[in-house]
Structure formats: structure tokens, C-alpha cells
Amino acid sequence: MKIGITYDLQSDYLKEGFSKEEAAEFDKEDTIEAIDNTLKEIGFETVRVGNVKELTRRIAKGDKWDLIFNICEGMYGVGREAQVPALLDAWNIPYVFSGPLTLALTLDKAMTKRVIRDAGIPTAEFFVVEKPEDINNVKIKYPLFAKPVAEGTGKGIYAGSVISDIFQLRERCNLLLSKFNQPVLVEKYLSGREFTVGIVGSGADAKAVGVMEIILNNKAEQGVYSFHNKDNYLELVDYHLATGDIKEQCEKVALDSWRILNCVDGGRVDVRFDDFGVCNFIEVNPLAGLHPVHSDLPILSRIQGITYLQLMSMIMNSAIERLKSEGKLKK
Numbered sequence: 001m002k003i004g005i006t007y008d009l010q011s012d013y014l015k016e017g018f019s020k021e022e023a024a025e026f027d028k029e030d031t032i033e034a035i036d037n038t039l040k041e042i043g044f045e046t047v048r049v050g051n052v053k054e055l056t057r058r059i060a061k062g063d064k065w066d067l068i069f070n071i072c073e074g075m076y077g078v079g080r081e082a083q084v085p086a087l088l089d090a091w092n093i094p095y096v097f098s099g100p101l102t103l104a105l106t107l108d109k110a111m112t113k114r115v116i117r118d119a120g121i122p123t124a125e126f127f128v129v130e131k132p133e134d135i136n137n138v139k140i141k142y143p144l145f146a147k148p149v150a151e152g153t154g155k156g157i158y159a160g161s162v163i164s165d166i167f168q169l170r171e172r173c174n175l176l177l178s179k180f181n182q183p184v185l186v187e188k189y190l191s192g193r194e195f196t197v198g199i200v201g202s203g204a205d206a207k208a209v210g211v212m213e214i215i216l217n218n219k220a221e222q223g224v225y226s227f228h229n230k231d232n233y234l235e236l237v238d239y240h241l242a243t244g245d246i247k248e249q250c251e252k253v254a255l256d257s258w259r260i261l262n263c264v265d266g267g268r269v270d271v272r273f274d275d276f277g278v279c280n281f282i283e284v285n286p287l288a289g290l291h292p293v294h295s296d297l298p299i300l301s302r303i304q305g306i307t308y309l310q311l312m313s314m315i316m317n318s319a320i321e322r323l324k325s326e327g328k329l330k331k
Contacts (some may be wrong), residue, residue, distance in 0.1 A: 001045065001066045002047065002067075003047070004055075004067070004068045005036060005068075006084050008026040008072055008074070008075070009026060009051070010024075010026035010028050011028070011029065013026055025152050027289075027290075027291075032048065034291065038292075039312065041309060044316075049068070052084050055072075065093065067096065067320075067323070068084075068093055068095040070084050070088070070096060070097055070287075071097070071290065073152075078107065078150060081104070082099075082104040085097075094323045094328040095319075096319040097264065097319070098262070098265070098267075099262075099264075102263055106263070106284050109283050110126065110149050115261065116260065116261075116281050119256070119257075119260045121256050121260070121281050122278050122279065123280050123281040123282075124145075124187040124282075126185060126186060127187075128184070129183060129184040130183045132170075132174055135170050138186050140188050141188065142165060143163060143189040144186055144187065144189055145163065145188070146173060146176060146187075147184070147185055148180040148183075148185070151182075152285065154225060154226050154228075154231070157224055157225070157226045158221065158227065158228065159221040159226065159228075161226065162223045172184075189223075190272040190273065190282075192275070193213060193246075194213070194214045194225060194273075194282075195242055195246075195250045196211075196214065196271075196300065197251060197253075198210045198212070198267075198296075198297045198301055199254060199258050200315060202264035202318055203264075204259075205318070205321075206258050206259060209304060210300040210303070211300070212300035213241075215240060216229060216236065216238075217236055217237065219235060219236055220236035221236075233294070241300070250279055252279075254269035254281075258284065264322060265318045265319045266311075266318065267285050268296060269284045269285075270285070
């Protein structure tokens, strides 16, 4: 089977003058090398395609693939993560990971939380600040938490993201509105323990491959899994597998969220406990990082005893079986 790999290469954007934070969601060369080599080790023929523009050029040229392994994040627009799967759908080319509806929805954290809340899954009370005048309409009890509505990899999350009064709220919202040119999601701050849940599979077949607690050490920015903490995780963050009742609560919230949002094949759901000990949905990452050493999904899989090769095999098996059942791949 011939697999095309679509991705955004971080170094390409850095060369164009984008900052490290602006390009934080894009992949480094060693991630693409690992994905490519592992797919070959599983037994696939691989072709590196690149980003959405290169994919467009190659489709127009007549290039063909049996399946696309898509991890493109995109750069512009509210549907940036949905661009590649939408293009592939238009050309009836099957692909790994979630489709355009899911990726467009889950990029917008507020819209995602509305769906999650409507499904009866616990999530923190929230308000969307679209302009400075909206700040006065935030009626949620302090402390609060503020972040850009459509970013990932900790972008826009700093030590000052935890807010204790209206003055901090104004300062933080104005900063984020200006810096990221998008609305700000303001939530009730969840004071409890934070976990990330790795998931492989789709629908009823989805399963948690591990539940990992995020523990910030004394050197870290406290209270938040921030951009700085993520970028320096080796020195600032400890990871431990959850067990028992805590693990079960995290898995239930994560799997319920994964299924209601129609995420497929593999990814992560982040959860955190509130003041009352209730596990809450934070956000979902249906295009989780896949660096074999530094990304959360491979990290939690590894400490669970699942090798990178096994993780990638599970993702590919899910995609192939799903696509066969949908009639998009030959059985």
C-alpha cells in the first residue's frame, strides 16, 4: 500500500520569519523521519508530500496514493486543520485521522465545549471574549483561566493565564486579543490534578491506551501546562500513569468526548479535576503530536509499555479497518 504523508514542517515557517511560538504546532524533521521510517517498518511504501499547497500541486499533477497519513495543522483560517482532509474528500482520497467537520470544530475550543456541555460531559463554565468591551460581561467566579480560542501546543498559555481579579482579566484578554488576533476563551479555573488520555480507534472501538498525569515541578510555571513548561518539559514536568478510580474517571470523560466529537484513529483528550473532585473535559487533540520521544501521546504510550512501532501500527490498523467499513478502501 502506497502511503502519502502530509505535514507542515516547522523549519519551513521559521525560514519565512515566523517565531518559534508561531510555528510551535508544526513538526520538526525528526518527527517526519520517525513517522516515515516506522510506516516503512510496518510494511508500507511511503511518499513525503508536504503541506496543503504541495498536496494541491501534486494532486493537480496527477500523483496517486492509496492512503494519506495526514498531520497538517495549517497556517491560516478558522478551518486550517480541516483544509487537507476537505481537499482529500473532494478527490475521494482516503486518509488517516479525523475529517474536516471534526477538525474545524475541535480547533475552536469554545464551540467544542458547547458540544461537550450539550452532551452532558463535565466541562468548566466559560465565556468568549471577542473584543475588549466583552470583558465586563464575564460573570464567572474567580479564579479564571484565559487562552486563545483556537491554538494548541500551549500557545498563548503562560504563568499569567490564571486570573484572580478584573484587572488581571483585562490585561490578559487585551494581550491575547492583540497577539493572536482571535477571541479569548475565559473559563473557570480548575484547581485539581491534570491528566492527558491517549486514545486509539474510532467510535465503539475506541480505547484508552494510557492516562498520564501532568505534574509540574518546583522550577515550572505553576498551575498551568504552559507553552514554556511544554517546551522545557524535561526539566520542568514529571509524568506518571494514573491508576484506579482516577484512571477510570479520566477514561470515561475522554472516551465520551472522543466519540461525541467523532474523532477517529488516534489522538489525545486533556482533562482536569475541579474543586469538587469532578473530572472535567479541557480539550481534545485529534491531530496529536507524534514525535517518538517528546510528544505526549508517544510518551504516555511508552510508559504504558507500548512502543512507538506498536502505537503507529494501532493507528494504521484503526484507519484501514474504518476505511474498509466505510467502503473507501478495498477489503
